[in-house]
Amino acid sequence: MAVNEKYLPDVEAILSHRHDQGADFWTTPDKRLLKGSPFSAYNCALMLLELGMEQANPILIEVAELFFSAWREDGRFKLYPQGGILPCHTTLAASLLCQMGYAQDERIQRSLRHLLDIQYHDGGLRCNKFSFGRGPETEYSNPGPTLTALNAFRFSDYLNNEPALDKAVDFLLGHWVVKKPLGPCHYGIGTLFMQVEYPFGNYNLFQYVYVLSFYNYARKDNRFREAFAALQTKLADGKIVVERVVPKLAKLSFCKKGQPSELATMRYQEILANLEHS
Numbered sequence: 001m002a003v004n005e006k007y008l009p010d011v012e013a014i015l016s017h018r019h020d021q022g023a024d025f026w027t028t029p030d031k032r033l034l035k036g037s038p039f040s041a042y043n044c045a046l047m048l049l050e051l052g053m054e055q056a057n058p059i060l061i062e063v064a065e066l067f068f069s070a071w072r073e074d075g076r077f078k079l080y081p082q083g084g085i086l087p088c089h090t091t092l093a094a095s096l097l098c099q100m101g102y103a104q105d106e107r108i109q110r111s112l113r114h115l116l117d118i119q120y121h122d123g124g125l126r127c128n129k130f131s132f133g134r135g136p137e138t139e140y141s142n143p144g145p146t147l148t149a150l151n152a153f154r155f156s157d158y159l160n161n162e163p164a165l166d167k168a169v170d171f172l173l174g175h176w177v178v179k180k181p182l183g184p185c186h187y188g189i190g191t192l193f194m195q196v197e198y199p200f201g202n203y204n205l206f207q208y209v210y211v212l213s214f215y216n217y218a219r220k221d222n223r224f225r226e227a228f229a230a231l232q233t234k235l236a237d238g239k240i241v242v243e244r245v246v247p248k249l250a251k252l253s254f255c256k257k258g259q260p261s262e263l264a265t266m267r268y269q270e271i272l273a274n275l276e277h278s
Helices: 005-015 041-050 058-068 087-099 106-117 143-153 163-178 205-212 222-232 262-276
Strands: none
Touching: 005 041, 041 058, 041 087, 058 087, 087 106, 087 143, 106 143, 143 163, 143 205, 163 205, 163 222, 205 222, 205 262, 222 262
8 A cells, every 4th residue: 555645745744743753753862652643653654554655664773773773572561661560561662563564574473572571460561550540450461562562463463363362352342331431441431432532542442442343353253343333433434423533633534533444444443344254
């Protein structure tokens, strides 16, 4: 897939921010790879892929090398030079690099095995950083990073071949039922979750249904069907209408708030294709 001519201004707008943080490719001189959202190295690479930029483009290859420079021998990624190495950072890096075509790279394979090794007893992923204090809800995994991890695993041979991933899917389907904030980072299912956000970023209905649609375990479950039905209510003439977008992306044409998005609708069509193979 190549960038459609009508989206070239969006690509140029994203590229115009590549030195904003003092170094090239949307990062800082000390390689803080998540800093500057939505114009961070992580977010910009995802947006360029979404717009159709080829994985072999030199820009994306350079971003991939930046992330691989943060890889550790045990499979984790250290995306900030200072501070701890959090599971959510490894899921983000692994998911991005899988989407960039590196799923079979031995380093990513080691990262995926690491994520399986640290799976929490409820099926999800959890860290010991308690930004919101401690309570009964913090004894659960973080749904957002769990969904991001499943997004990485869908590019691998583990997809629909690993019982541990079924357990992760079940954890997320359980969240659809309880809806209350879970995990140390308090991921909930409420008003904001139910708004269609695009491009994919925060834990929300559209991304939730999209990622889970790749998993046989989810497609057979009534909880997933309920979430899919909720997403269908968001359509206008069969197209996805963007309900929420990061304000700094408001001028980009591919994700205009309140308007149907052709590229978002292509993601919805992937969901339909996955359901046809149930």
